[in-house]
Amino acid sequence: xxxxxxxxxxxxxxxxRREHGIDVPVEELCRDCPxxxxxxxxxxxxxxxxxxxxxGDDDPPSETPAPVTPPPLPLGGRYRLDMKVGEGGxxxxxxxxxxxxxxxxxxxxxxxxxxxxxxxxxxxVAEARRAAGLKHPGVVPVFDVxxxxxxxxxxxxxxxxxxxAERIVTNPPxxxxxVRLVAEVADTxxxxxxxxxxxxxxxxxxxxxxxxxxxxxxxxxxxxxDINCYRART
Amino acid sequence: xPATDTQLQRDIDRAFTGDDSARNALIDHACDRLVRLTRKLxxxxxxxxxWEQTDDVFQGAMLRLHRALADVRPExxxxxxxxxxxxxxxxxxxxxxxxxxxxxxxxxxxxxGLPPDEPGGAVHRATDPASEPTDxxxxxxxxxQVGELPDEEQxxxxxxxxxxxxxxxxxxxxxxxxxxxxxxxxxxxxxxxxALNPEEPT
Numbered sequence: 001x002x003x004x005x006x007x008x009x010x011x012x013x014x015x016x017r018r019e020h021g022i023d024v025p026v027e028e029l030c031r032d033c034p035x036x037x038x039x040x041x042x043x044x045x046x047x048x049x050x051x052x053x054x055x056g057d058d059d060p061p062s063e064t065p066a067p068v069t070p071p072p073l074p075l076g077g078r079y080r081l082d083m084k085v086g087e088g089g090x091x092x093x094x095x096x097x098x099x100x101x102x103x104x105x106x107x108x109x110x111x112x113x114x115x116x117x118x119x120x121x122x123x124x125v126a127e128a129r130r131a132a133g134l135k136h137p138g139v140v141p142v143f144d145v146x147x148x149x150x151x152x153x154x155x156x157x158x159x160x161x162x163x164x165a166e167r168i169v170t171n172p173p174x175x176x177x178x179v180r181l182v183a184e185v186a187d188t189x190x191x192x193x194x195x196x197x198x199x200x201x202x203x204x205x206x207x208x209x210x211x212x213x214x215x216x217x218x219x220x221x222x223x224x225x226d227i228n229c230y231r232a233r234t
Numbered sequence: 235x236p237a238t239d240t241q242l243q244r245d246i247d248r249a250f251t252g253d254d255s256a257r258n259a260l261i262d263h264a265c266d267r268l269v270r271l272t273r274k275l276x277x278x279x280x281x282x283x284x285w286e287q288t289d290d291v292f293q294g295a296m297l298r299l300h301r302a303l304a305d306v307r308p309e310x311x312x313x314x315x316x317x318x319x320x321x322x323x324x325x326x327x328x329x330x331x332x333x334x335x336x337x338x339x340x341x342x343x344x345x346x347g348l349p350p351d352e353p354g355g356a357v358h359r360a361t362d363p364a365s366e367p368t369d370x371x372x373x374x375x376x377x378x379q380v381g382e383l384p385d386e387e388q389x390x391x392x393x394x395x396x397x398x399x400x401x402x403x404x405x406x407x408x409x410x411x412x413x414x415x416x417x418x419x420x421x422x423x424x425x426x427x428x429a430l431n432p433e434e435p436t
Binding site for chain 1: 395
């Protein structure tokens with residue numbers, strides 16, 4: 001056995017025993033080959049100094065919070081999903097970020113549990129197409145739609161004011177403002193009706209308030225399916 | 235969630251049989267590793283940490299990694315892991331260079347970190363030779379030095395460090411005995427230590 005092989009064997013022996021809590025002195029390891037002591041000691045020091053490479057947990061200790069799951073990949077290579085802001089029976093809505101245009105957006109996508117048939121995805125995408133045809137200050141504009149084999153998503157303007165339901169709880173509108181809000185919703189509904197859309201679930205939770213403030217009723221189902229949401233300008 | 239050893243072992247076993255869904259799981263595993271190693275890269279750089287997962291560059295790197303691994307048809311599980319590890323290493327080097335370059339965030343930014351000349355600031359952050367690198371320069375050098383290792387040792391570092399496989403899993407992927415794997419791992423660590431600490435007496 002060459003000295004190189006011997007040192008390698010001794011190092012394996014040293015580390016095996018160290019893993020069991022026994023730090024064998026280099027002199028004891030080299031009892032039969034004392035001429036190897038300097039080189040073996042140097043390598044043991046190197047291994048001790050690189051213990052961090054062998055740690056199972058790569059997360060930095062203490063200062064950082066608990067490990068996080070990896071961020072989802074940008075949808076379509078463009079839209080980063082930052083935070084889920086709402087969900088319904090079929091789809092969920094995320095606050096996202098358009099990496100190309102560098103602006104916040106809303107991203108709606110079917111819940112993973114509701115994905116399944118191509119037909120469902122087609123209906124979901126068709127919803128976006130129809131909604132994109134509406135042009136009204138009270139309708140949240142659709143920016144983009146995308147899909148792959150098993151997923152689909154609709155990208156629209158992000159309305160950051162929260163829902164009317166939340167507003168009623170946190171800061172109830174006075175009478176005059178309530179009248180104005182109802183008028184805005186009615187105006188937008190009238191526009192949608194003229195274009196063949198029928199909302200089947202008007203309620204405060206489905207009305208978004210823009211920071212302008214404009215309001216924006218969500219989830220406008222029609223006889224042909226659902227569109228995303230709409231809003232009315234004051 | 236990172237795969238547990240058992241899950242990963244199952245994925246490796248399935249990948250050996252040519253199961254495409256297992257390969258997808260291994261791709262996810264590689265992306266997870268990139269996230270964790272990126273966090274490590276920026277851990278001690280409070281002035282850069284806030285960019286680590288929100289920066290477009292990082293998102294782009296994740297996307298490239300995912301696409302590259304999804305597009306390529308590796309000859310074997312061993313080939314796949316090596317390819318993934320090399321890509322992770324290159325990505326980390328790119329990220330470090332991006333932030334360290336003259337126009338990088340790290341060049342002039344200290345608004346949420348300590349001023350460089352105050353205790354604890356960059357000027358005072360000394361590298362402890364017995365611990366992992368503490369700054370971007372140190373990590374950059376480490377990743378670069380891994381690329382200089384002999385192939386057999388580099389492959390072991392790829393699997394154990396970049397891919398976080400257990401020694402048993404790595405030995406199986408490489409088709410070598412556990413003892414041989416341990417020997418290469420020790421040799422690689424000694425070589426890296428020597429390369430990163432050239433001034434230490436030998």
